[in-house]
Amino acid sequence: MLARAARVLADAGVPSARAEAELLAAYVLAVPRGRLALADGFTDEQLDRFEALVTRRSRREPLQHLTGSAGFRHLELAVGPGVFVPRPETELLAGWGVERAAERVADGTTPVVVDLCSGSGAIALSVAQEVPAARVVAVERSPAALTWLRRNAATRAAAGDRPIEVLAADVTAPDLLAELVGRVDVLLCNPPYVPLAVAVPPEVAGHDPAEAVFGGGDGLTVIRPVLRRAADLLRPGGAVGVEHDDTHGASVPDLLAADGRYTAITAHHDLADRSRFATAFRRTDHRRPPTADTWQTGSS
Structure with missing residues:
Protein backbone atom coordinates (compact mmCIF):
# COMPACT_ATOMS: atom_id res chain seq x y z
CA MET A 1 0.00 0.00 0.00
CA LEU A 2 2.86 2.38 0.77
CA ALA A 3 4.55 1.55 -2.51
CA ARG A 4 1.34 2.15 -4.43
CA ALA A 5 0.75 5.45 -2.62
CA ALA A 6 4.32 6.54 -3.32
CA ARG A 7 3.84 5.85 -7.04
CA VAL A 8 0.64 7.92 -7.07
CA LEU A 9 2.41 10.82 -5.37
CA ALA A 10 5.50 10.56 -7.58
CA ASP A 11 3.34 10.56 -10.72
CA ALA A 12 1.71 13.76 -9.44
CA GLY A 13 5.12 15.43 -9.08
CA VAL A 14 5.26 15.36 -5.29
CA PRO A 15 8.88 15.53 -4.09
CA SER A 16 10.02 12.81 -1.64
CA ALA A 17 6.96 10.75 -2.53
CA ARG A 18 7.89 7.67 -0.49
CA ALA A 19 8.65 9.71 2.61
CA GLU A 20 5.37 11.57 2.31
CA ALA A 21 3.42 8.34 1.85
CA GLU A 22 5.01 7.05 5.05
CA LEU A 23 4.20 10.27 6.90
CA LEU A 24 0.56 10.04 5.86
CA ALA A 25 0.40 6.39 6.92
CA ALA A 26 1.98 7.21 10.27
CA TYR A 27 -0.54 10.03 10.74
CA VAL A 28 -3.49 7.74 10.04
CA LEU A 29 -2.12 5.00 12.30
CA ALA A 30 -1.13 7.53 15.02
CA VAL A 31 2.41 6.16 15.29
CA PRO A 32 5.83 7.76 14.70
CA ARG A 33 7.08 7.25 11.17
CA GLY A 34 10.04 5.30 12.50
CA ARG A 35 7.71 2.69 13.98
CA LEU A 36 5.64 2.01 10.87
CA ALA A 37 7.30 -1.37 10.38
CA LEU A 38 6.07 -2.44 13.83
CA ALA A 39 2.53 -1.13 13.41
CA ASP A 40 -0.48 -3.30 12.74
CA GLY A 41 -1.98 -3.04 9.27
CA PHE A 42 -4.74 -0.60 8.35
CA THR A 43 -8.29 -1.31 9.33
CA ASP A 44 -10.77 -0.85 6.50
CA GLU A 45 -11.68 2.57 7.87
CA GLN A 46 -8.03 3.60 8.18
CA LEU A 47 -7.28 2.41 4.66
CA ASP A 48 -10.12 4.52 3.26
CA ARG A 49 -8.81 7.51 5.17
CA PHE A 50 -5.24 6.92 4.01
CA GLU A 51 -6.25 6.61 0.36
CA ALA A 52 -8.33 9.77 0.61
CA LEU A 53 -5.35 11.69 2.03
CA VAL A 54 -3.06 10.34 -0.70
CA THR A 55 -5.55 11.53 -3.31
CA ARG A 56 -5.65 14.99 -1.77
CA ARG A 57 -1.85 15.13 -1.60
CA SER A 58 -1.62 14.06 -5.23
CA ARG A 59 -3.66 17.19 -6.01
CA ARG A 60 -0.82 19.10 -4.32
CA GLU A 61 -2.61 20.02 -1.14
CA PRO A 62 0.20 20.64 1.38
CA LEU A 63 1.10 17.69 3.58
CA GLN A 64 0.94 19.97 6.62
CA HIS A 65 -2.65 20.91 5.82
CA LEU A 66 -3.57 17.23 5.68
CA THR A 67 -1.99 16.44 9.03
CA GLY A 68 -2.81 19.82 10.61
CA SER A 69 0.70 20.43 11.90
CA ALA A 70 4.21 21.43 10.87
CA GLY A 71 7.42 20.58 12.68
CA PHE A 72 9.78 23.47 13.36
CA ARG A 73 12.92 23.04 15.47
CA HIS A 74 11.57 21.51 18.72
CA LEU A 75 7.94 22.45 18.10
CA GLU A 76 4.85 21.05 16.43
CA LEU A 77 2.74 23.96 15.21
CA ALA A 78 -0.89 23.93 14.14
CA VAL A 79 -1.23 25.13 10.55
CA GLY A 80 -3.90 25.19 7.87
Whole structure:
Protein backbone atom coordinates (compact mmCIF):
# COMPACT_ATOMS: atom_id res chain seq x y z
CA MET A 1 0.00 0.00 0.00
CA LEU A 2 2.86 2.38 0.77
CA ALA A 3 4.55 1.55 -2.51
CA ARG A 4 1.34 2.15 -4.43
CA ALA A 5 0.75 5.45 -2.62
CA ALA A 6 4.32 6.54 -3.32
CA ARG A 7 3.84 5.85 -7.04
CA VAL A 8 0.64 7.92 -7.07
CA LEU A 9 2.41 10.82 -5.37
CA ALA A 10 5.50 10.56 -7.58
CA ASP A 11 3.34 10.56 -10.72
CA ALA A 12 1.71 13.76 -9.44
CA GLY A 13 5.12 15.43 -9.08
CA VAL A 14 5.26 15.36 -5.29
CA PRO A 15 8.88 15.53 -4.09
CA SER A 16 10.02 12.81 -1.64
CA ALA A 17 6.96 10.75 -2.53
CA ARG A 18 7.89 7.67 -0.49
CA ALA A 19 8.65 9.71 2.61
CA GLU A 20 5.37 11.57 2.31
CA ALA A 21 3.42 8.34 1.85
CA GLU A 22 5.01 7.05 5.05
CA LEU A 23 4.20 10.27 6.90
CA LEU A 24 0.56 10.04 5.86
CA ALA A 25 0.40 6.39 6.92
CA ALA A 26 1.98 7.21 10.27
CA TYR A 27 -0.54 10.03 10.74
CA VAL A 28 -3.49 7.74 10.04
CA LEU A 29 -2.12 5.00 12.30
CA ALA A 30 -1.13 7.53 15.02
CA VAL A 31 2.41 6.16 15.29
CA PRO A 32 5.83 7.76 14.70
CA ARG A 33 7.08 7.25 11.17
CA GLY A 34 10.04 5.30 12.50
CA ARG A 35 7.71 2.69 13.98
CA LEU A 36 5.64 2.01 10.87
CA ALA A 37 7.30 -1.37 10.38
CA LEU A 38 6.07 -2.44 13.83
CA ALA A 39 2.53 -1.13 13.41
CA ASP A 40 -0.48 -3.30 12.74
CA GLY A 41 -1.98 -3.04 9.27
CA PHE A 42 -4.74 -0.60 8.35
CA THR A 43 -8.29 -1.31 9.33
CA ASP A 44 -10.77 -0.85 6.50
CA GLU A 45 -11.68 2.57 7.87
CA GLN A 46 -8.03 3.60 8.18
CA LEU A 47 -7.28 2.41 4.66
CA ASP A 48 -10.12 4.52 3.26
CA ARG A 49 -8.81 7.51 5.17
CA PHE A 50 -5.24 6.92 4.01
CA GLU A 51 -6.25 6.61 0.36
CA ALA A 52 -8.33 9.77 0.61
CA LEU A 53 -5.35 11.69 2.03
CA VAL A 54 -3.06 10.34 -0.70
CA THR A 55 -5.55 11.53 -3.31
CA ARG A 56 -5.65 14.99 -1.77
CA ARG A 57 -1.85 15.13 -1.60
CA SER A 58 -1.62 14.06 -5.23
CA ARG A 59 -3.66 17.19 -6.01
CA ARG A 60 -0.82 19.10 -4.32
CA GLU A 61 -2.61 20.02 -1.14
CA PRO A 62 0.20 20.64 1.38
CA LEU A 63 1.10 17.69 3.58
CA GLN A 64 0.94 19.97 6.62
CA HIS A 65 -2.65 20.91 5.82
CA LEU A 66 -3.57 17.23 5.68
CA THR A 67 -1.99 16.44 9.03
CA GLY A 68 -2.81 19.82 10.61
CA SER A 69 0.70 20.43 11.90
CA ALA A 70 4.21 21.43 10.87
CA GLY A 71 7.42 20.58 12.68
CA PHE A 72 9.78 23.47 13.36
CA ARG A 73 12.92 23.04 15.47
CA HIS A 74 11.57 21.51 18.72
CA LEU A 75 7.94 22.45 18.10
CA GLU A 76 4.85 21.05 16.43
CA LEU A 77 2.74 23.96 15.21
CA ALA A 78 -0.89 23.93 14.14
CA VAL A 79 -1.23 25.13 10.55
CA GLY A 80 -3.90 25.19 7.87
CA PRO A 81 -5.62 27.46 5.35
CA GLY A 82 -4.82 31.11 5.88
CA VAL A 83 -1.34 30.79 7.33
CA PHE A 84 2.07 30.29 5.73
CA VAL A 85 3.49 26.84 6.42
CA PRO A 86 6.91 27.31 8.10
CA ARG A 87 9.85 25.93 6.11
CA PRO A 88 12.82 23.97 7.46
CA GLU A 89 15.28 26.54 6.10
CA THR A 90 13.79 29.19 8.38
CA GLU A 91 15.02 27.15 11.33
CA LEU A 92 18.49 28.56 10.58
CA LEU A 93 17.33 32.14 11.10
CA ALA A 94 15.45 31.14 14.25
CA GLY A 95 18.55 29.39 15.57
CA TRP A 96 20.67 32.47 14.92
CA GLY A 97 18.15 34.54 16.86
CA VAL A 98 18.08 32.03 19.71
CA GLU A 99 21.87 32.28 19.99
CA ARG A 100 21.82 36.08 20.09
CA ALA A 101 19.08 36.14 22.73
CA ALA A 102 20.92 33.52 24.81
CA GLU A 103 24.04 35.68 24.73
CA ARG A 104 22.09 38.54 26.28
CA VAL A 105 20.79 36.23 29.01
CA ALA A 106 24.36 35.12 29.72
CA ASP A 107 25.24 38.80 30.18
CA GLY A 108 22.54 39.11 32.84
CA THR A 109 19.97 40.83 30.61
CA THR A 110 16.33 39.97 29.97
CA PRO A 111 16.36 40.30 26.18
CA VAL A 112 13.53 41.80 24.17
CA VAL A 113 13.03 39.77 20.98
CA VAL A 114 10.67 40.87 18.19
CA ASP A 115 9.42 38.56 15.43
CA LEU A 116 7.91 40.45 12.50
CA CYS A 117 5.58 38.74 9.98
CA SER A 118 5.17 36.03 12.59
CA GLY A 119 2.60 33.89 10.75
CA SER A 120 2.14 30.65 12.69
CA GLY A 121 4.56 31.93 15.35
CA ALA A 122 7.35 29.52 14.42
CA ILE A 123 10.25 31.89 15.12
CA ALA A 124 8.71 33.66 18.12
CA LEU A 125 7.66 30.45 19.84
CA SER A 126 11.03 28.81 19.21
CA VAL A 127 12.79 31.70 20.93
CA ALA A 128 10.32 31.61 23.82
CA GLN A 129 10.84 27.88 24.27
CA GLU A 130 14.63 27.87 23.94
CA VAL A 131 15.35 31.16 25.75
CA PRO A 132 12.67 31.25 28.45
CA ALA A 133 14.13 34.38 30.03
CA ALA A 134 13.37 36.41 26.90
CA ARG A 135 10.42 38.72 26.38
CA VAL A 136 9.11 37.83 22.91
CA VAL A 137 6.78 39.99 20.83
CA ALA A 138 5.20 38.51 17.68
CA VAL A 139 3.73 40.89 15.09
CA GLU A 140 1.31 39.78 12.37
CA ARG A 141 -1.19 41.66 10.19
CA SER A 142 -3.35 38.95 8.61
CA PRO A 143 -6.52 38.13 10.61
CA ALA A 144 -6.42 34.53 9.36
CA ALA A 145 -2.78 34.07 10.33
CA LEU A 146 -3.39 35.73 13.70
CA THR A 147 -5.91 33.00 14.51
CA TRP A 148 -3.26 30.32 14.02
CA LEU A 149 -0.62 32.41 15.83
CA ARG A 150 -2.80 32.89 18.90
CA ARG A 151 -3.76 29.21 18.88
CA ASN A 152 -0.13 28.11 18.80
CA ALA A 153 0.86 30.67 21.43
CA ALA A 154 -1.87 29.41 23.76
CA THR A 155 -0.85 25.79 23.19
CA ARG A 156 2.80 26.46 23.99
CA ALA A 157 1.92 28.53 27.08
CA ALA A 158 -0.26 25.68 28.32
CA ALA A 159 2.70 23.35 27.79
CA GLY A 160 4.80 25.49 30.11
CA ASP A 161 6.70 27.72 27.69
CA ARG A 162 6.97 31.40 28.49
CA PRO A 163 3.97 33.20 26.98
CA ILE A 164 4.64 35.50 24.06
CA GLU A 165 2.98 38.84 23.30
CA VAL A 166 0.94 38.90 20.09
CA LEU A 167 0.38 42.20 18.31
CA ALA A 168 -1.91 42.73 15.30
CA ALA A 169 -0.08 45.32 13.21
CA ASP A 170 1.40 46.09 9.79
CA VAL A 171 5.18 45.65 9.94
CA THR A 172 5.64 48.40 7.34
CA ALA A 173 3.99 51.03 9.54
CA PRO A 174 6.48 53.84 10.28
CA ASP A 175 5.39 53.98 13.94
CA LEU A 176 5.52 50.22 14.53
CA LEU A 177 6.19 49.32 18.19
CA ALA A 178 6.85 52.94 19.10
CA GLU A 179 7.13 52.00 22.78
CA LEU A 180 10.12 49.76 22.00
CA VAL A 181 12.25 52.24 20.04
CA GLY A 182 15.88 51.76 21.04
CA ARG A 183 15.05 48.83 23.36
CA VAL A 184 14.95 45.69 21.17
CA ASP A 185 17.85 43.26 21.55
CA VAL A 186 17.01 40.89 18.66
CA LEU A 187 14.69 41.52 15.72
CA LEU A 188 13.87 38.65 13.36
CA CYS A 189 11.70 38.60 10.27
CA ASN A 190 10.64 36.06 7.66
CA PRO A 191 8.70 38.44 5.39
CA PRO A 192 6.96 37.89 2.06
CA TYR A 193 9.90 38.08 -0.34
CA VAL A 194 9.25 36.14 -3.55
CA PRO A 195 9.28 38.45 -6.61
CA LEU A 196 5.89 38.53 -8.33
CA ALA A 197 7.15 37.05 -11.60
CA VAL A 198 8.64 33.96 -9.95
CA ALA A 199 6.72 30.70 -10.42
CA VAL A 200 6.13 28.85 -7.15
CA PRO A 201 5.16 25.20 -6.49
CA PRO A 202 1.46 24.26 -6.57
CA GLU A 203 1.41 23.83 -2.79
CA VAL A 204 2.44 27.47 -2.45
CA ALA A 205 0.44 28.94 -5.31
CA GLY A 206 -2.76 27.20 -4.32
CA HIS A 207 -2.60 27.21 -0.54
CA ASP A 208 -0.11 29.60 1.08
CA PRO A 209 -1.56 33.13 1.41
CA ALA A 210 -0.20 35.29 -1.43
CA GLU A 211 0.39 38.17 1.00
CA ALA A 212 2.77 35.91 2.96
CA VAL A 213 4.68 34.81 -0.14
CA PHE A 214 5.09 37.63 -2.64
CA GLY A 215 7.01 40.80 -1.88
CA GLY A 216 6.24 43.01 -4.87
CA GLY A 217 7.97 43.19 -8.22
CA ASP A 218 11.48 42.73 -6.85
CA GLY A 219 10.52 40.88 -3.66
CA LEU A 220 11.79 43.68 -1.45
CA THR A 221 8.60 45.69 -0.87
CA VAL A 222 8.31 44.59 2.75
CA ILE A 223 12.00 44.12 3.46
CA ARG A 224 12.92 47.75 2.76
CA PRO A 225 10.67 49.33 5.44
CA VAL A 226 11.40 46.49 7.87
CA LEU A 227 15.13 47.19 7.72
CA ARG A 228 14.54 50.92 8.22
CA ARG A 229 12.26 50.39 11.21
CA ALA A 230 14.53 47.72 12.69
CA ALA A 231 17.31 50.28 12.98
CA ASP A 232 14.96 52.50 14.99
CA LEU A 233 13.82 49.70 17.27
CA LEU A 234 17.17 48.08 18.03
CA ARG A 235 19.27 49.16 20.97
CA PRO A 236 22.90 50.01 20.18
CA GLY A 237 24.52 46.64 19.50
CA GLY A 238 21.16 44.96 18.90
CA ALA A 239 20.90 42.24 16.25
CA VAL A 240 18.67 41.93 13.19
CA GLY A 241 18.12 38.88 10.98
CA VAL A 242 15.92 38.83 7.87
CA GLU A 243 15.17 35.90 5.58
CA HIS A 244 15.04 36.62 1.85
CA ASP A 245 14.75 35.05 -1.59
CA ASP A 246 17.77 33.18 -2.89
CA THR A 247 18.14 35.90 -5.53
CA HIS A 248 18.59 38.53 -2.80
CA GLY A 249 21.97 37.32 -1.56
CA ALA A 250 23.57 40.65 -2.43
CA SER A 251 20.63 43.06 -2.48
CA VAL A 252 19.53 42.64 1.15
CA PRO A 253 23.05 43.03 2.60
CA ASP A 254 23.45 46.04 0.30
CA LEU A 255 20.26 47.56 1.74
CA LEU A 256 21.62 47.06 5.26
CA ALA A 257 24.92 48.67 4.30
CA ALA A 258 23.26 51.59 2.52
CA ASP A 259 21.17 52.41 5.60
CA GLY A 260 24.34 53.35 7.41
CA ARG A 261 23.16 52.36 10.89
CA TYR A 262 24.29 48.74 10.73
CA THR A 263 27.61 47.01 11.10
CA ALA A 264 28.92 43.42 10.92
CA ILE A 265 26.61 42.74 7.97
CA THR A 266 26.68 39.06 7.02
CA ALA A 267 25.04 37.02 4.26
CA HIS A 268 24.07 33.47 5.26
CA HIS A 269 23.44 30.40 3.11
CA ASP A 270 21.18 27.46 3.89
CA LEU A 271 22.21 23.79 3.91
CA ALA A 272 21.71 23.62 0.14
CA ASP A 273 24.17 26.54 -0.21
CA ARG A 274 21.46 28.96 -1.33
CA SER A 275 21.41 32.55 -0.10
CA ARG A 276 18.85 32.49 2.70
CA PHE A 277 19.12 35.31 5.24
CA ALA A 278 21.13 38.36 6.19
CA THR A 279 22.14 39.57 9.63
CA ALA A 280 23.63 42.74 11.08
CA PHE A 281 24.07 44.66 14.31
CA ARG A 282 22.96 48.18 15.21
CA ARG A 283 25.87 50.58 15.39
CA THR A 284 26.78 51.69 18.88
CA ASP A 285 27.85 55.19 17.85
CA HIS A 286 24.38 56.31 16.62
CA ARG A 287 25.82 57.78 13.46
CA ARG A 288 25.26 57.31 9.76
CA PRO A 289 28.76 56.98 8.28
CA PRO A 290 29.54 58.82 5.03
CA THR A 291 30.40 55.49 3.36
CA ALA A 292 28.50 52.23 3.76
CA ASP A 293 30.03 49.19 5.40
CA THR A 294 31.06 46.26 3.30
CA TRP A 295 29.57 42.90 4.22
CA GLN A 296 30.73 39.33 4.39
CA THR A 297 29.36 35.84 3.80
CA GLY A 298 28.98 33.64 6.86
CA SER A 299 28.09 30.03 7.57
CA SER A 300 24.78 29.02 9.15
